[in-house]
Amino acid sequence: MARSIEKVAVFGLGKVGELVADLLTRARFTVVGYDAAPREALGFAAHAVDVSDAEAVRKALTDVDAVVSCLPYHLNIAVAEAAYDTGAHYFDLTEDVPTTNRVLELSQKRPESAFVPQCGLAPGLIGIVGASLAEGFEQIRSIELKVGALPQNPTGLLGYAFNWSAEGVVNEYLNDCEVLRSGRRQMVPAMSEKERVFIGGIELEAALTSGGLGTMCQTFEGRVHRLDYKTLRYPGHFQQMHFLFEELNLRDRREDVGRILVEAKPPVNDDVVYLHAAVEGSKDGQSFRENYVRGYAPLEIDGRTWRAISWTTAASAVSVVELVADGVLPHAGFVRQEDIRLADLFGTTSGRLFADHGKVTR
Template sequence: MGEAVIDTVTVMGLGKVGELVARLLSTSGFEVCGLDAADRSALSLPFATAVVDVRDGDAVAHAMRRADAVVSCLPFHLNTRVAEAAHRAGVHYFDLTEDVATTTRVRELAAAGADTVLAPQCGLAPGLIGIIGASLTRQFADVRSIELKVGALPQNPVGLLGYAFNWSPEGVVNEYLNDCEVVRGGVRKLVPAMTELERVVIGGHVFEAALTSGGLGTMCETYEGVVQRLDYKTLRYPGHFKQMRFFFDELGMRDRRDLAGELLVAAKPPVDSDVVYLHAAVGGRLRDDAPDAPGQPFRKEYVRAYEPREIDGRTWRAISWTTAASAVAVLEMVNGGELPRSGFVAQEQIDFATFLTTRTGALFAGLQTP
């Protein structure tokens, strides 16, 4: 544990997740200012707010000039300019992106030299699922496979899609259409999204899972040559991916992403009663000091279902609180000295047991397998 290095935090974007990020940071004792394109001053929020056009690079740089850290909760295509402004200003940077190009640019900034942290991909996937998966690998002498799955779903699905867009429609469309990085035979490869469909059962509930892009962050690079198989799949109710392939391919929506997002949200708007399923599995040969089956082939699993919960006097959707809490816990680890305080931080560097000891990470502790 080292002396705290972060006192003031700027949160960019006060939407579904950003407001809760700011609330959690404020509860943890940080001085917080939330920036948004809309005026939030009438909401009586427990932190300061200001109106900023996040497309204006100079305005963004000016807004973060007094901050020690910035957490970007903006749409993925706006994160790059925030990261660049933070790097120039010497401000610690955190975001929730799953966009590969954004993370590539953040890594370039870190490689150019930084006295501060640049930590993208601090949400749910990439983010928490990678932290858990990587932590499971540390119980093994030899790791053969890492299989990670996440599903953010309505608790009471209706219709053939069995889905509700509680998350960014742009993000979901990109996950379904962009190629997916995986490790096969120890080598990194790109494969089409919505392929390698499999059946998954969690707590008696049947799901289907297929490859989607962006959920692994930098893990394929980290584990290339170390594991034979590594992939990330999205969990959905049975039949979902068949309908999505019809929508994108037979109806010609693959090349009309903006329209696809509009149509899908109109058809399947957000719901209050959501659930986030998380399934991480690692297989290989356990370490000789492992408490169960030492030195033997084994498969370790971590499976959870997260539902809406009350935080700061308000009930938050499962997707909102799991994403926000993951990002804030990572910032708390940097501030507490449990993570490096400069350079690029990959999610697989983060120890899950330590993550759970933070004030905000403790929200995930004690939740049982469904």
């Protein structure tokens, strides 16, 4: 059966975008990449484009079937609107709520195209795992979702390295978090409700952060008593961040804080991505808790080693493109991450990377 998507544009060829393009090529898509600066010696065609130039973005999408935006969150809406104008299927990695709301609006105006935001790790893969675990329960008391992208060998009081966007990290620490409490949606402060978590004998701490649930609170409202997303860090991290934002009064200087943190804790190659999902409720009339715990290390793909945060994010996004292209997911309308079955994701070329790696042993 012919795929509904054959040619894909990738906007943003940074830490994740280049691998998204490579994995799409590996999954037998024709790929063209776009970045602010010219890129050479890539395994696919690449061109420079100014995303602020609406006409240039629309021109880039006129002869493709789909676009994956790997740009900073504040640039995604321009690409989504260009996809709407040209009829291209749209995918992104955003955790930004206003961006997702705009994508939802566009999907309702052009129902013949697929609009699939939030295809990264959180939101994204973690929601797929949580919803898939929940399928086996008759009644669901709680869904607890946690993700941490960390250095394997931390140093200092923060115990962290900024392998991901500093802008995104600061926002998730400061923006209020949507959760379900007593089955209803609520907004609660970020970096609250801390708890201890152990994965493979390693002690971590977890606290609420914003954006990781995507649309899950809307989907599960009234069906689940408690639902939340927390970020995993090494012990003591959130205390240091509280000192930075509150005691030093830097809450309103997000850009400055981002620059300071990246200079203090630059990216590392030896990172690890921890994923922890748990569902509690009743199965066969009895109370039960099911856990899904993984720890993903850097991975060699086609002779090149990629950081854990890069390949897990890219593989999740490309898996979703594959599922839409192959007709497993709808190729029209708004697609939520929690509508995707984990078993289906594992069946894709890129999803098999998750099936083959990440099991945690003690």
